Each structure stands twice: as C-alpha cells, then as structure tokens.
Amino acid sequence: MVRSSVRYSSSMPMVKQVFSESSGFVRPFREIPGLWKNGVANLYNFWKMDGFKNLHYIMLQNFNTFGPIYREKIGYYDSVNIINPEDAAILFKAEGHYPKRLKVEPWNAYREYRNQKCGVLLKDGEDWRSNRVILNKEVISPKMLENFVPLLDEVGQDFVTRVHKKIQRGGQNKWTTDLSQELFKFALESVSSVLYGERLGLLQDYIDPEAQHFIDCITCMFKTTSPMLYIPPSLLRRIGSKVWKDHVDAWDGIFKHADRCIQNIYRQLRQDTGVVKKYPGVLASLLMLDKLSTEDIKASVTELMAGGVDTTSITLLWTLYELAKHPAIQEDLRAEIAAARAESQGDMLEMLKRIPLVKGALKETLRLHPVAVSLQRYTAEDIIIQNYHIPAGTLVQLGLYAMGRDPKVFPRPEQYQPSRWLKTQVHYFRSLGFGFGPRQCLGRRIAEAEMQLFLIHMLENFRVEKQRHVDVQSTFELILLPDKPILLTLKPLQTSQ
Numbered sequence: 001m002v003r004s005s006v007r008y009s010s011s012m013p014m015v016k017q018v019f020s021e022s023s024g025f026v027r028p029f030r031e032i033p034g035l036w037k038n039g040v041a042n043l044y045n046f047w048k049m050d051g052f053k054n055l056h057y058i059m060l061q062n063f064n065t066f067g068p069i070y071r072e073k074i075g076y077y078d079s080v081n082i083i084n085p086e087d088a089a090i091l092f093k094a095e096g097h098y099p100k101r102l103k104v105e106p107w108n109a110y111r112e113y114r115n116q117k118c119g120v121l122l123k124d125g126e127d128w129r130s131n132r133v134i135l136n137k138e139v140i141s142p143k144m145l146e147n148f149v150p151l152l153d154e155v156g157q158d159f160v161t162r163v164h165k166k167i168q169r170g171g172q173n174k175w176t177t178d179l180s181q182e183l184f185k186f187a188l189e190s191v192s193s194v195l196y197g198e199r200l201g202l203l204q205d206y207i208d209p210e211a212q213h214f215i216d217c218i219t220c221m222f223k224t225t226s227p228m229l230y231i232p233p234s235l236l237r238r239i240g241s242k243v244w245k246d247h248v249d250a251w252d253g254i255f256k257h258a259d260r261c262i263q264n265i266y267r268q269l270r271q272d273t274g275v276v277k278k279y280p281g282v283l284a285s286l287l288m289l290d291k292l293s294t295e296d297i298k299a300s301v302t303e304l305m306a307g308g309v310d311t312t313s314i315t316l317l318w319t320l321y322e323l324a325k326h327p328a329i330q331e332d333l334r335a336e337i338a339a340a341r342a343e344s345q346g347d348m349l350e351m352l353k354r355i356p357l358v359k360g361a362l363k364e365t366l367r368l369h370p371v372a373v374s375l376q377r378y379t380a381e382d383i384i385i386q387n388y389h390i391p392a393g394t395l396v397q398l399g400l401y402a403m404g405r406d407p408k409v410f411p412r413p414e415q416y417q418p419s420r421w422l423k424t425q426v427h428y429f430r431s432l433g434f435g436f437g438p439r440q441c442l443g444r445r446i447a448e449a450e451m452q453l454f455l456i457h458m459l460e461n462f463r464v465e466k467q468r469h470v471d472v473q474s475t476f477e478l479i480l481l482p483d484k485p486i487l488l489t490l491k492p493l494q495t496s497q
C-alpha cells in the first residue's frame with residue numbers, strides 16, 4: 001500500500017504512471033534531486049566542509065538548494081531527507097510495527113567487539129518490541145510520574161542549594177560560570193535517582209571520581225562517534241585508529257560504572273527481606289517484575305544512564321542561555337511559576353500541570369537547539385512524499401534542526417517565543433524533539449519532569465543573565481552542542497533588585 005491519496009500499481013517500472021489525486025503523476029525515486037550518485041566523492045567533500053561538525057548547517061543548506069526533499073549519499077549512507085511536518089506525518093505512518101532508526105555503527109561495533117548485549121536503543125525487530133513494551137510501563141508511562149517527581153524534585157532543590165553555596169563562597173552576591181559540568185552532574189544525579197531509587201551524591205563538594213569518569217566517558221563516547229559515522233568501524237579497528245580506541249575506552253568506562261551501580265542494587269535486593277515501602281527505582285522494579293532477562297535489564301539500564309546525561313543537561317544549558325537573552329520572557333515564566341505554586345499548594349504533580357509556558361520554553365529550546373539533528377526511519381512500505389515515489393526499505397531522515405528554522409513552518413523562526421507552543425496554535429507534527437511513536441525517546445517522561453522541576457526551582461531563586469555581545473552557535477558531536485562555553489551569571493532574586 002502507498003500512503004498519500006493515490007491510485008497505485010505496486011510494480012516498480014509502473015511507478016511513472018502512478019497518479020496522485022492531489023498533484024498529478026508521481027515521479028520516480030531516481031528523479032529526487034540531490035547528490036547521490038557518487039558516495040565516495042560526496043564523503044570527500046563532506047569531510048572538506050568539516051561536515052562531521054557541521055552536519056546540521058549542511059542539511060539546512062541542502063534544503064535551501066534542492067527544496068523540501070533531497071536524496072544524498074555520503075560514504076555508504078544513502079538517504080532521502082525531508083523537512084515538512086505533513087511529510088513527517090506520512091513517514092511516521094509508514095514506520096511499521098518495528099520502527100527502525102539509522103544504525104549508529106560504532107555503537108553496535110563496540111557491543112560486538114566486547115560481546116555486550118544491546119538494550120532497546122540498539123535492538124531491532126521483535127526483540128526490540130518485546131523489551132520496549134515492558135520498559136514502557138516502568139519508564140515512560142504517565143503513571144510513573146508519581147514515583148519520579150518526588151525524587152527529581154529533591155535533586156532540583158539540591159542544585160539550588162549548591163548554587164546558593166557557590167554564591168555565598170564567592171562573596172559577590174552572584175556566580176558567573178560555565179554551568180555545563182554542574183549540569184552534567186545534576187543530570188546524572190537525576191537519572192540515577194530514578195533508575196536506582198537512591199542518590200549518588202554528585203551535588204556535594206566531594207564527588208566520587210568514578211562518577212566524574214563516567215560523565216567524561218559519555219562526552220567522549222559522543223565526540224568519538226561522529227567522525228566514525230561514515231567509515232566502517234571494522235576498518236578503523238583493523239588499522240588501530242585512535243578514534244576507535246578512544247571510543248572503546250569511553251564505552252568501557254560507561255559499562256563499568258553502570259555495572260557497579262547495578263551490582264549495588266542487586267546486593268541490596270538480595271539482603272532486603274522486608275516489604276518495600278518506598279518506590280525502589282526503575283532497576284529494582286524491573287528485577288522484581290521478572291519479565292525481562294537480567295542481561296536485557298542491565299543492557300537497557302546502562303543505555304538509560306548513558307542517554308540521560310548530556311541530553312537533558314545541554315537542553316537546560318540552552319534554555320538558561322535563551323532566558324538570559326530574553327529577560328522579559330524569563331519574568332513571564334517566573335510569574336507563571338509563582339501562580340502555579342500558589343494554586344497547587346506544594347503538590348508538585350499538580351504544579352507541573354499549571355506551567356504551560358515553562359513547557360513551551362523547553363519545546364522552543366528543542367526547536368532551535370534540538371539534541372537530535374534529524375529523526376530517521378526505514379520505510380516499512382512504499383510511500384509518496386512531495387510527489388516522489390519512495391520504495392519500502394528506504395532510509396528517510398526528517399531534518400529537525402532545519403524544520404525548526406523554516407519560516408514556512410514556524411513564523412519568525414529566529415525568535416525564541418515559548419508562547420508559540422500554547423494550545424491556541426497549530427502543532428501538527430511540529431513538536432518532535434523526543435521523536436515520535438512507539439520508538440520515541442524512552443526517557444522522555446524522566447527528561448521532561450527533570451527539566452521542568454529544574455526550571456521551577458532555578459527561576460524561583462535566581463535571575464539568569466549573560467554577557468553582552470556573546471553569540472553562541474552549535475556544533476555536531478552526534479548530539480548538538482554549543483560551539484563555545486556559555487558563561488552565565490546567577491543572581492539571588494531577593495537581593496538582586
């Protein structure tokens with residue numbers, strides 16, 4: 001079956017005669033504009049343009065050159081790229097029962113090399129689905145918020161306490177700093193407290209060097225992934241390249257630390273004979289549920305831990321940066337938070353239902369600075385997009401970064417406007433920062449609650465300012481990062497008037 005309102009004959013040579021009721025005859029796959037005839041030459045040009053760091057800018061430029069659909073071959077990756085929300089809708093409707101993303105080859109190569117099991121992030125087919133269905137109930141079901149919010153709220157409050165201490169120690173009634181390291185610790189503390197039901201203590205003055213090493217390993221794992229995306233990792237491994245070795249060391253560090261945390265919980269569960277009174281965390285819940293093998297649980301919990309650090313911390317850093325650039329919007333958010341606090345009388349779950357502008361701010365951050373530059377799916381069936389036939393099994397990428405900056409999709413896209421996400425506006429296939437459908441981000445519920453609670457506490461306590469005349473761009477290291485340190489100044493509210 002072909003999506004889009006068409007009369008269709010399924011044999012490929014007939015594609016030229018396919019008739020789309022909306023726009024006439026459908027054009028064949030080979031006529032999609034773009035540079036896809038010589039993957040090796042394209043890879044060379046991509047490398048010359050420093051494409052590994054500028055992938056998002058190159059995609060934007062390609063849409064400007066070729067229009068809303070283009071085909072591209074870089075190295076061995078052959079993909080069709082799209083930008084319109086309506087086309088995204090067609091794509092996701094054709095993702096099938098087992099949605100499949102672009103494989104991040106170096107990640108899979110590491111698992112093979114070290115004989116490690118894949119979790120849901122890297123599994124496919126029925127194996128992915130059967131694991132994901134069980135994990136969904138424990139990780140992304142809205143009901144779980146009751147368990148997660150008290151834990152994440154405590155971490156948010158502790159972060160504020162830490163900032164107050166830093167300000168006091170500095171003696172200047174303010175703290176100017178690059179918050180990224182602090183935010184990495186905050187994010188790891190948050191995700192660990194939900195996964196293990198207990199605190200790691202990363203927001204104290206002394207932190208476990210192993211935890212710091214874990215954070216460094218995640219950053220290194222992402223950094224070393226992008227240069228290896230278009231070259232077979234087996235080749236890099238054979239020639240003993242530095243980037244492959246660093247990548248292996250980074251994953252080794254991630255697995256080692258996650259394993260230590262997991263072993264700790266096992267030990268406690270074995271010793272604990274009493275009735276569990278408080279929520280024991282995702283890991284213990286999964287073990288007690290006994291529906292997944294221990295190896296599968298370990299693999300996915302390790303991925304949740306690794307996926308839960310740079311993603312939320314960088315999104316929060318960009319959000320603070322945007323709010324520092326837009327003091328009036330910062331005040332609007334603060335006013336919304338004050339009203340929500342008064343109405344919900346200390347009930348944080350209720351409070352989270354009353355902060356649409358704060359939620360809009362996070363969506364606006366992900367529009368302008370998406371963690372993932374693109375979403376990808378292999379089509380499970382033939383589809384028609386922009387009047388081109390796209391056969392089943394094609395890799396199609398939705399350019400999230402490009403879509404977020406397209407004036408046809410978002411009027412005045414350069415402006416940071418959290419209010420554009422309020423209910424009165426059209427959002428059809430526009431809010432896709434966490435992906436879409438059954439394969440969307442598994443950590444979404446944790447990430448959203450963590451970031452909303454962080455902003456509540458920070459904006460209740462501090463005014464955020466930035467240095468004038470410093471404009472920050474982004475660089476691609478598998479996820480999108482600021483291209484230079486973002487220096488922010490935090491001032492306590494009571495005394496900064």
Ligand code: HEM
Nearest residue numbers: 121307308311315371372434435436439440441442443447
């Ligand atoms: C701002 C924060 C975050 C953003 C923007 C984000 C974004 C994404 C995106 C775009 C995907 C791919 C979805 C798709 O293909 O449709 C994804 C997948 C995933 N994310 Fe996140 N993420 C965030 C935080 C987290 C956190 C905190 C965790 C862990 C607690 C996490 C764990 C995962 C996992 C395990 C997957 C793979 C799911 C699967 O393949 O079934 N993410 N994320």
